[in-house]
Amino acid sequence: MKFRRVRPTQFDNVLIIRSKRKSFGLEVKPDGQLIVRAPKIATDADVQAVLTHKAQWIEQARATVKHKFPNYRAKTFQPGEKFWYLGHEYPLKLTERHHPLLELDGSFLLARQAQDHAREVFIEWYREQTRQITADLIAQYVQAHAFKVNQVRITSARTRWGSCSGKNNLNFTYRLSMAPLPVIDYVVVHELVHLNVRNHSPAFWNAVAAIMPNFKEKRDWLKRHGAQLSLD
Numbered sequence: 001m002k003f004r005r006v007r008p009t010q011f012d013n014v015l016i017i018r019s020k021r022k023s024f025g026l027e028v029k030p031d032g033q034l035i036v037r038a039p040k041i042a043t044d045a046d047v048q049a050v051l052t053h054k055a056q057w058i059e060q061a062r063a064t065v066k067h068k069f070p071n072y073r074a075k076t077f078q079p080g081e082k083f084w085y086l087g088h089e090y091p092l093k094l095t096e097r098h099h100p101l102l103e104l105d106g107s108f109l110l111a112r113q114a115q116d117h118a119r120e121v122f123i124e125w126y127r128e129q130t131r132q133i134t135a136d137l138i139a140q141y142v143q144a145h146a147f148k149v150n151q152v153r154i155t156s157a158r159t160r161w162g163s164c165s166g167k168n169n170l171n172f173t174y175r176l177s178m179a180p181l182p183v184i185d186y187v188v189v190h191e192l193v194h195l196n197v198r199n200h201s202p203a204f205w206n207a208v209a210a211i212m213p214n215f216k217e218k219r220d221w222l223k224r225h226g227a228q229l230s231l232d
Helices: 044-053 055-068 112-145 174-178 181-194 202-211 215-228
Strands: 002-006 014-019 025-028 034-039 082-085 088-095 102-104 108-111 152-155 162-164 170-173
Touching: 025 055, 034 044, 044 055, 082 112, 082 174, 088 112, 102 112, 108 112, 112 152, 112 170, 112 174, 112 181, 162 181, 170 174, 170 181, 174 181, 181 202, 181 215
Parallel strands: 014 034, 088 108, 152 170
Antiparallel strands: 002 014, 025 034, 082 088, 102 108, 162 170
16 A cells, blocks of 8 residues: 655645555545545546546535534644543553553553654554454344354554455454444444345345444434544
């Protein structure tokens, strides 16, 4: 996967990510940065063409995030800054101890020696929390509903909370453990149901509701607060 920062003529603050994907994807972050996910074979001219075609959408998306997050600040990992875990925010403190590099004890306690690579330390911490939480929930639902799960992976996905592959593999982003436990529960149920129903048809939502009748409350919470659950 290749990352490249560019300054197209009509936009600034753009990051292009090239990978093995087959199509383009656009995302506007809370700070207004435009993420362009492009196929490896796409040329700079191809990227420019997509940006020109999507110019109105990009401007509208940036206006939306500016209105939604007027006081947004990128994470700096400085003492006092707050980070989400299970739906609550906790301040960051630095500690002189060397192990563990990060733990949560009323505050996030980060080893001072790790501050220069704090983002990576936080990602690994969240990754492990998400792994444990989703594993426990999946085990409960497999026992109760006989879902057939192959493998479970914790990813660094930016735009998806979870996904389900045709081989019955489940994927969850490390960011998921920032959400309240009932919301994590919903995402797990959502992906488990996809093992049996591979679309978002009425049959799918009926199957989700059969397991979690109030799933819409959790889904709505993610729509309102999901963009805040980030280390960017």
